[in-house]
Amino acid sequence: MAQDPREETLNRWLNCHQGIVYKLVRVYADGSHDRDDLFQEIAVQLWRSIPSYRGEAKESTFVYQVALFAALAWSRKATRREREVPTASDQVEQSVFRPTATPDPRVEWLYDRISEFAPVDRSLVLLLLDGYSHDEIASLIGISESNVGTRLDRLKKKLASTPPPEHPQ
Amino acid sequence: MNFSEMKLIWDSQENQRLFAFDQDALRRSVDADARAAFRDLSSIELGAIVMFCVLGTAALWDTFFNGNEYFQLIGVTIDFLAAGWLLWRRRVREAALASRPSTLVGIIDTAITRVRTVISRSRDLAICFSLFAIYGLVIRIIIYGWPGSETKTLITIVGLVLVCLSVVASERATHRPRLTRFESLRKRLVSIDQDES
Numbered sequence: 114m115a116q117d118p119r120e121e122t123l124n125r126w127l128n129c130h131q132g133i134v135y136k137l138v139r140v141y142a143d144g145s146h147d148r149d150d151l152f153q154e155i156a157v158q159l160w161r162s163i164p165s166y167r168g169e170a171k172e173s174t175f176v177y178q179v180a181l182f183a184a185l186a187w188s189r190k191a192t193r194r195e196r197e198v199p200t201a202s203d204q205v206e207q208s209v210f211r212p213t214a215t216p217d218p219r220v221e222w223l224y225d226r227i228s229e230f231a232p233v234d235r236s237l238v239l240l241l242l243d244g245y246s247h248d249e250i251a252s253l254i255g256i257s258e259s260n261v262g263t264r265l266d267r268l269k270k271k272l273a274s275t276p277p278p279e280h281p282q
Numbered sequence: 283m284n285f286s287e288m289k290l291i292w293d294s295q296e297n298q299r300l301f302a303f304d305q306d307a308l309r310r311s312v313d314a315d316a317r318a319a320f321r322d323l324s325s326i327e328l329g330a331i332v333m334f335c336v337l338g339t340a341a342l343w344d345t346f347f348n349g350n351e352y353f354q355l356i357g358v359t360i361d362f363l364a365a366g367w368l369l370w371r372r373r374v375r376e377a378a379l380a381s382r383p384s385t386l387v388g389i390i391d392t393a394i395t396r397v398r399t400v401i402s403r404s405r406d407l408a409i410c411f412s413l414f415a416i417y418g419l420v421i422r423i424i425i426y427g428w429p430g431s432e433t434k435t436l437i438t439i440v441g442l443v444l445v446c447l448s449v450v451a452s453e454r455a456t457h458r459p460r461l462t463r464f465e466s467l468r469k470r471l472v473s474i475d476q477d478e479s
Contacts, residue, residue, distance in 0.1 A: 132296065153466055160466075219291045242292040269285050276283060 122163050127156060130176045136243075140227050140235050141184040151187050158183035177243075178253050181236050188232045218278040226272055237261060238268050313389060322456075323400045327368055330407055334365035334414075360417055364410050371406070375399055390468045397461045404457075408446040415442050 127134065134155055142151040162179045166172075227238050233254065240250045247265070251258040338361030345354045419439070 153463055157462075157466055217291070217294060220295050223288060223291055242289055272288060273283055273285070 119160070119163050122166075123156070123160050126159055126172070126176050130173055130180075133173065133177050133243075134180055136239060137180050137184045139224050140239060141188050141232070143228070151184060154187050155180045155183045174249075174253070177240070181239075181253070185232050185236065222278055223272075226275065230268065230271075234264065234268055237264055238272070241265055313393070320396050320400065323403055324372075326407060327372060327403065330410065331365050331368050331372075334361045334368070338362045338365065357417060360414065364414065368407075368410070371403070390464055394461065394464045394468065397457050397464060400457050401461070405450050408450050412442055412446045 134152065137155065138148050138151050142148040158179055159176065162175075166175055170178075223242075227235050230238065236254060237250060240253065245253070247261045248258050250265075251261045254261070338358050341354055341358045341361060345358060416439075419442075
């Protein structure tokens, strides 16, 4: 049976850019249930955004932007969610999307440090680590380039203030 | 440590597959969610069945021993019909869901059916309650006349409708997100299956 083109696009995006999604989920959500929830939220937002993708930006940039805004919006609702009574699935400890490789403690350390920042600061560091330039970050997030530069300088100093764990042998 | 070293650490994760789709965890999660949704419905439904039976029996007792009017018998009939209808729907639902599917998509389909049932049943229960309340109001008007004024009657009826609508709305607010989550999971699972085949 032929797959719906929109479904095909979503599937391709989630497969090709799973790294982007995983990084955002890891940085913005804490705990297996929240991570599954954010993953679903990002998938839903990507699904909704498919008709608006005209191919003007790089596919990865578009996916990054949609997923990032979904993660930011999701984290804003975090306080409200904390007040909600947990559902039965909250008690399922194991995440639906589990890591496959033994995590490098230095990468985990980086994730943990980034997770300590404010939501917008997390996105700045993520984008910088993923190789985006200051002006690309500015247009993606919607703040001025000088603001991006100032914030990133401060964040880099914060990141550098704690030494990472030893490289695993 | 400077930023370029951090970037090297960061980039080291690019070459490994970051996560896998854990079907067992999903199966447990979906099953737990669907069961929780059903437990809510089950207790409300059981409470309604017991309530209709008690009210029906009390009204029947009153009709025979206190020689009340014919409309009390109509009330008895409505009570027992409502209880019987709820019980029958409960049995049909249990029978339909008795067989446990073996595939994950099957489990999600079952969960979707369960949550849809919860949503539609909450609407049925609201209708049931409102019919019962309207009947009570009509009886009251027949016996004692209009409760004070027409405005008061209108307010009572509007209040009843609002209570019933809020029952439906609260059920939808709780279970609709669950349904969306299951449907999106199903979509994702089916696309993964298609990819793998």
